[in-house]
């Protein structure tokens with residue numbers, strides 16, 4: 107297994123060629139990548155009307171492995187018709203996420219009925235008829251609706267409208283397992299739930315903090331921006347228990363100097379313990395205040411809670427801060443010095459911050475630190491949650507959420523002349539609990555992998571298993587289709603990818619920039635447009651009631667955009683987008699003056715109790731993270747280039763922890779938590795902070811407890827107490843036959859054990 111000593115670079119360029127070979131040539135891949143559609147992977151907002159591979163600041167070419175993988179995945183051949191009759195569900199459950207992905211594109215609806223061990227084909231009309239009949243029979247509050255962040259604004263808006271017209275608010279999106287803590291934390295601190303900066307602000311900042319994230323692997327195109335910050339003489343401070351290769355040095359493939367020589371990214375790399383951020387952030391703030399570097403004028407004029415916050419900082423004990431964070435005083439002082447020296451600063455963060463039982467507090471602590479020096483509400487400074495899915499932010503903006511803002515609810519009602527339910531809906535974990543308790547009977551998943559993204563995988567399987575009907579709208583197979591089976595009908599309905607849509611769609615980036623995607627020719631007969639399917643369900647279920655909504659008309663994306671423009675504040679320009687094609691920033695999100703969109707016009711400083719992070723004797727703290735070769739529950743390659751690992755069933759551990767337990771490299775072990783146990787092999791990994799261990803999501807989800815942060819309802823995917831013991835016995839292994847690899851997929855990747 108080759109290990110690289112910096113991110114990006116030639117391996118990324120080489121990868122482009124190998125992917126091109128798989129999908130039928132560089133010209134074909136180039137055309138697909140350059141089509142006028144927003145990039146399908148992360149929320150950095152590439153593409154759109156600028157053509158693929160152009161970022162929001164107009165820079166070209168911006169390409170990353172992930173976007174190639176996602177594109178190549180959609181360019182795969184169709185799943186073989188006999189796959190579902192060849193393999194029973196227990197067999198499919200043994201397949202790895204990667205094997206399922208490489209079976210190819212879903213092109214025909216399939217159903218698994220009660221008691222059957224197999225999926226079988228079903229006609230569209232039959233499938234939609236069954237869904238409509240079930241929905242008509244059930245009380246609306248016995249249904250739930252989940253969306254991932256891949257679908258368009260148009261599909262998201264229509265879905266929530268359908269759900270509310272039908273009569274429930276049980277609609278939510280993957281953000282409850284992702285950046286919900288950012289939305290809640292930011293809203294409670296500065297009054298907006300999204301980034302307060304644009305991409306250019308980040309590039310021009312004196313200092314950028316990257317906390318709890320690995321953008322070198324997960325948002326590679328942000329690396330050009332970070333490279334630029336360093337070239338401008340600025341600083342990048344990375345806070346992460348793991349030294350991530352690409353965050354130290356990254357070779358931006360589209361920059362010749364960087365490609366050849368690499369670019370330094372972190373100017374300071376700080377390794378706290380998992381969950382130590384709250385103590386660390388408070389410590390930096392305390393130090394800033396101690397040395398008289400706080401902007402008291404700003405804090406007292408533009409913030410509420412300054413006196414309490416200052417007393418809180420005074421009350422903190424340094425020993426407590428250093429022991430809980432795992433960071434020594436000298437390092438904290440060094441961070442404070444660099445922060446103090448910067449005239450502008452952007453604070454960015456990802457899942458290392460939100461995937462905790464105190465995720466919202468983490469985000470508030472970041473906002474506190476920024477406000478303490480007046481670093482929000484001015485150019486080149488502010489707060490940046492680095493979003494995951496390419497349109498997850500749009501899903502939130504357009505109300506694919508269990509609660510709507512009052513103004514949006516009123517405008518929805520008056521625009522359509524309807525009355526919508528006001529009883530609060532259920533968030534994602536609440537839906538799983540309600541399903542487990544038998545209070546929900548029907549589930550609908552617009553993309554994603556609800557089973558695979560859930561903590562406590564065994565519980566998720568059981569909870570979904572109690573539903574009468576579960577419907578998936580998907581592009582490719584994933585573990586959810588094999589494990590997430592209802593007691594009654596489970597249906598998988600194939601949909602078109604964004605760049606195959608017959609009508610244009612839109613997406614919102616993490617900088618609140620609305621991209622306009624042209625769509626394009628379909629690659630397969632069979633899959634249908636998401637909007638068309640949602641509208642069809644609306645027509646079948648509500649059409650014959652006295653519905654003032656013409657569902658057929660709303661299958662027209664232009665009609666949906668008009669409604670969005672009239673209803674969602676800041677989105678007015680979308681109504682006219684078919685004519686103008688002008689992409690735009692949502693009004694009111696960037697904060698360039700210190701007037702905050704809160705009821706008082708001021709920001710709020712929050713005080714927190716530092717969490718008790720003690721472990722029992724012998725326990726270690728586990729984070730479940732992504733490798734370089736995956737996008738969430740979709741695994742493209744088993745190897746993790748940046749961490750130099752050739753397989754996924756591993757637990758990375760500091761050599762000292764290994765030695766202490768008398769474990770040897772590659773020894774099979776059993777990892778156990780409060781909710782589950784699994785087998786893996788242990789690998790020494792000197793770049794992780796001792797006492798902390800790393801495993802890959804989604805395989806390790808059997809270990810993650812279901813407890814959630816009370817404020818954001820997000821599980822602690824990054825903070826699981828585990829024990830690690832030598833394993834006994836031999837593991838089972840079942841493989842899919844290589845001939846089931848789809849045309850245009852990585853056939854060589856099919857065999858896994």
Ligand SMILES: Nc1nc2c(c(=O)[nH]1)N[C@H]1C(S)=C(S)[C@@H](COP(=O)(O)OP(=O)(O)OC[C@H]3O[C@@H](n4cnc5c(=O)[nH]c(N)nc54)[C@H](O)[C@@H]3O)O[C@H]1N2
Nearest residue numbers: 318319320324380381456457458494495731732736737738
């Ligand atoms: N290639 C690729 N790109 C992706 C995705 C993907 O799966 N693959 N997923 C997309 C999605 S939906 C999302 S949300 C983002 C996720 O992007 P990230 O948040 O970068 O992804 P994770 O792998 O979850 O890892 C988080 C990082 O947090 C660190 N960490 C863990 N615990 C802590 C902690 O307690 N404190 C601190 N400070 N750091 C900690 C880990 O060491 C790791 O480097 O990426 C998006 N982009």
Ligand SMILES: Nc1nc2c(c(=O)[nH]1)N[C@H]1C(S)=C(S)[C@@H](COP(=O)(O)OP(=O)(O)OC[C@H]3O[C@@H](n4cnc5c(=O)[nH]c(N)nc54)[C@H](O)[C@@H]3O)O[C@H]1N2
Nearest residue numbers: 254284553554555559579580581582584730738739803823
């Ligand atoms: N242990 C652990 N668990 C986690 C995390 C973690 O770090 N650790 N991360 C969490 C995070 S941040 C997130 S966002 C969630 C991810 O949760 P989800 O968003 O639910 O899961 P994905 O794996 O992104 O979904 C992938 C599937 O989406 C479908 N798909 C792809 N493109 C399209 C499309 O255009 N339309 C439709 N309809 N379907 C499409 C494909 O069938 C593919 O298999 O997982 C969470 N779970």
Ligand SMILES: [Mo]
Nearest residue numbers: 284285494495
């Ligand atoms: Mo995410």
